[in-house]
Amino acid sequence: MVLLLPLGSAAVITLFTRRWKNLSALISVAAVLGSFICSCFVFMRTDISAPEFTWIDIRGVFNVPIAFVLDDLSRLMLLIVSGVGSLIHIYSLGYMRDDPGKSRYFAALSLFMFAMLGIVLANNFVMMFIFWELVGFTSYVLIGHWFERDSAAEAAKKAFLTTRIGDFGFMIGILMVWMACGSVVFDDVVAHFSKITSNPGYLTIAAILIFCGAVGKSAQFPLHVWLPDAMEGPTPVSALIHAATMVAAGVYLLVRVAFLIQASQTALLTIAWIGTITALLGALIATQQSDIKRILAYSTISQLGYMVMAVGLASNEAAMFHLFTHAFFKALLFLAAGSVIVALHHEQNIWNMGGLNSKLKITFATFAVGALALIGCPPFSGFFSKDDILALAFQRNLPIFVIGLATAFLTAFYVSRQVLIVFLGKPRSDSARGAHESPPVMIIPLIVLAFFALTAGFEVVAQNFLVVPHEKEASAIVPTLAIVALVVGAGSAFMVYRNREREPVHVDLFRRLFYFDEFYAWLIKHTQEFLARIAAFLDRAIIDGGAVRGTGGATFGFGSLLRLFQVGNLQAYAFLFGMGIVALIYFVIFR
């Protein structure tokens, strides 16, 4: 039921109601709300079991059922996805009010909800992979929603291709697990797990390959390049897909297969370090961006890095806790940013904003809540979850802890910078001076999300939903250091950016995104050139030259050889015939 409602809505909109935009929007919103109510119901009751069908059954070799897993993990994700999803659907009603492609947008959004819930509920690798690809596809459609803009079309293509690289690794990883265990169902893999642990190298490779899928989808280093470009899509999409849910799918996947990963120390260490590098890299780049959504995109990358770091440090609880709080405050930040963008008539450069705190009061307040949660200010949710991860790092791996702390400092720095430039100071453009508050349909989701961003971290609230990790009693030094980093970061941002009209600091390396795009362009150009040369050689020399022309040439050569005999002269034929007979007789009699 949870799954079928959004799917049905997507189908209905695509097939029947494309003409009537508002009706399509309402169907979609109703479907996702229904799905959310069902999710709540599923969450409350623990005794519901889903029906199980057999989908592919090659006896004894390959068996893929369509079945759902309903444990604490999937129930929590179900709630996050459908809850944040329904708020964002409602918000979209306002944001996409005058868009000509509204029906298409809502159809894709519904399809995305279906696919995302499918990932959460899948109980085997194959189902998960299919929904995983479906999510990638809907993400492609939604990023490229304004496909008439070249940049959006390019960004959609980039997102799709980049995640495909990771997905390829994911697929190979799945196949490796299947080869070793003979099953793709999670429970069976756990049951036959000893078969795979006996070979540590194989296990490590399989775990890292599966992690590749998460690297692509969760925009981890080195495949993070697509996420900032994905901000070309409509802002609610950025909030839903590229902040709260889809990118979290990678983390969810890692937690789901944690039993596999935790069996290999090498894999764990790799994952932890990739997460750490991503966190630092995202934060560094974010300090120099001037697009309101790109800053948030890089902060998403950075926060996802934290989650992956937590998985790499073998703590699923900390990762899920941060995912849970992050879903709320990052969706909130994106939606608030969207509200700013709408108020300023699609202006995204922060240097054209300023002084919005008095004009967009509610947006400012909710954005501030989100920002405080993001930088981990004590009473807000981000503080608790980030603190857990840092405490974990402090206990298990000190270098990672130091980098994590530096990232926390940078986070405080760039978020304060953003708030200062966007909302405080003097308005720096006409549209900023003439801004006015967004309609209530956009404001209400903001308030709801702000409420959750504020409270989701408290143990009283959070423990209703998930297992809150208890690593805190280890030391009081971690929260103290985190708060110091926060204060220093925010303070220095305040010093540098207060009442500035222009960007005062220029770090070209960060502004140009560490030259990743240039590097990939170079890499792809050269490898492709090389591969193309090989392919051209194979095609021209071996296939064309050898197989095709060779056959033709051989026949032609034989033909011209035989043509010598066809002189057309009757007597010549008769002579050859006679000679042939003579030769025949000679051979018969004398041999």
Place this chain on the structure above:
Amino acid sequence: MITLGHYLVVSGILFTIGFAGVMVRRNIIIILMALELMLNAANLSLVAFSRFHVDPTGAPNYNAQIFVFFIITVAAAEVAVGLAIVVALFRLRQTTHVEDITTLKF
């Protein structure tokens, strides 16, 4: 005394003349006549074999003579067909010389 060898030599000479005629003459009608000569050389050797291959009662072996009758019959039919073709060819090309009829050549 005329022996089998004499007959066979005559038959060989006739065959060679026929073969040479087929090789060197340019007129199709002459070539057909040379072909008849080759067939009759074969007939001659067959009759000679029949005459000299006697069983103990002194009767010759008649099988070869039956062969000769068949060959004469077939040769007659062949000449009829061959001449018909030559006539048709002459109507088409106004020639009976083999050098002028080389359209089978590629």
